[in-house]
Amino acid sequence: MLLDQIAGLFSNDMSIDLGTANTIVLVKGKGIVINEPSVVAVMKNKYGKQKILAVGHEAKEMVGKTPGNIEAIRPMKDGVIADFDITEKMIRYFIEKSHERKSFLRPRIIICVPYGLTQVERKAVKESAMSAGAREVFLIEEPMAAAIGAGLPVRDPKGNLVVDIGGGTTEIGVVSLGGLVISKSIRVAGDKIDAAIVDYVKKKYNLLIGERTGEQIKIQIGTAIPLEKELTMSVKGRDQVSGLLHKIELTSEDAREAMAEPLKEIAAALKAILEIMPPDLAGDIVENGIVLTGGGALIRGLDKYLSDIVKLPVYVAEEPLLAVAKGTGKALEEIKLLQQIATND
Ligand SMILES: Nc1ncnc2c1ncn2[C@@H]1O[C@H](COP(=O)(O)OP(=O)(O)O)[C@@H](O)[C@H]1O
Numbered sequence: 001m002l003l004d005q006i007a008g009l010f011s012n013d014m015s016i017d018l019g020t021a022n023t024i025v026l027v028k029g030k031g032i033v034i035n036e037p038s039v040v041a042v043m044k045n046k047y048g049k050q051k052i053l054a055v056g057h058e059a060k061e062m063v064g065k066t067p068g069n070i071e072a073i074r075p076m077k078d079g080v081i082a083d084f085d086i087t088e089k090m091i092r093y094f095i096e097k098s099h100e101r102k103s104f105l106r107p108r109i110i111i112c113v114p115y116g117l118t119q120v121e122r123k124a125v126k127e128s129a130m131s132a133g134a135r136e137v138f139l140i141e142e143p144m145a146a147a148i149g150a151g152l153p154v155r156d157p158k159g160n161l162v163v164d165i166g167g168g169t170t171e172i173g174v175v176s177l178g179g180l181v182i183s184k185s186i187r188v189a190g191d192k193i194d195a196a197i198v199d200y201v202k203k204k205y206n207l208l209i210g211e212r213t214g215e216q217i218k219i220q221i222g223t224a225i226p227l228e229k230e231l232t233m234s235v236k237g238r239d240q241v242s243g244l245l246h247k248i249e250l251t252s253e254d255a256r257e258a259m260a261e262p263l264k265e266i267a268a269a270l271k272a273i274l275e276i277m278p279p280d281l282a283g284d285i286v287e288n289g290i291v292l293t294g295g296g297a298l299i300r301g302l303d304k305y306l307s308d309i310v311k312l313p314v315y316v317a318e319e320p321l322l323a324v325a326k327g328t329g330k331a332l333e334e335i336k337l338l339q340q341i342a343t344n345d
């Protein structure tokens, strides 16, 4: 125990929010040192062997713009590990980038993973961190980290409901007494919304745009509810009929219509959780409301949209994109909290 405390003083213990869209690394005593897309660009040689060209921001810039032999991969895109090897290399890259060489002790690493990961996937994440030099690895689950990061009193005997809308998954969790009482993870989140926008623009305007443009539309003019002053954005793509490059004006009403289906699915998942809520916890939720975290929480009017559907107060957490990272970081500072919430696998 004492030895452990001394080790803690000299090592750069860190926490990692291993998100489907973004990875955020926090080093104890220093705060956030990395906040980059969970993207890896690889090049395949003629023997099929993969070489990593870039990770993070640099790799995301390559999405949709790569020549044939280069591929920008999001190894955890749908909340499952699509490629173990690439995931391992990505984790290792981020750990090595944040680990100060001059520290002579190996770090303790806490990793927050999507709730839907299987045992095998969790083990792979753990082993990747061990092989990247961790002394000890703890895993915690995303809805729990999100609730802590949103500042909810997770250890109280009271229900707290958090909805974390990331890139690949939306994770809904009810937390009480330091544990996840009920939770649900669906593969409808930011990416599906981007894809729905791409689809809509293609169907309504015959214009082909890429997923990066779909994401930009969502962020710039996307909205869950009608706006008092509607927004517009000019969008470039390729006309499906003429094959020529073309520019159109898109409005926030277009964007709202385009996003309607995936948003409905998120609302339906939330409703489903509320329907199976034990009555005592339901009372707490009526009182405390629902907290939104993750990048999707930034969608205009999403709080009001969901609140109108479930008839409960809905709040957006402060800095929703950082909630999970802050929650995971808090477990790094408080060993007691960590012991209570770490999963046992
Ligand atoms: N201002 C914004 N409005 C709407 N969506 C946003 C905004 N900023 C980021 N996002 C979306 O949030 C998602 C990433 O959120 P994040 O919580 O980092 O995901 P993950 O935890 O899965 O890595 C992406 O789909 C991104 O497009």
Ligand SMILES: [Mg+2]
Pocket (backbone or CB within 6 Å): 017, 018, 019, 020, 142, 164, 166, 294, 324
């Ligand atoms: Mg996340």
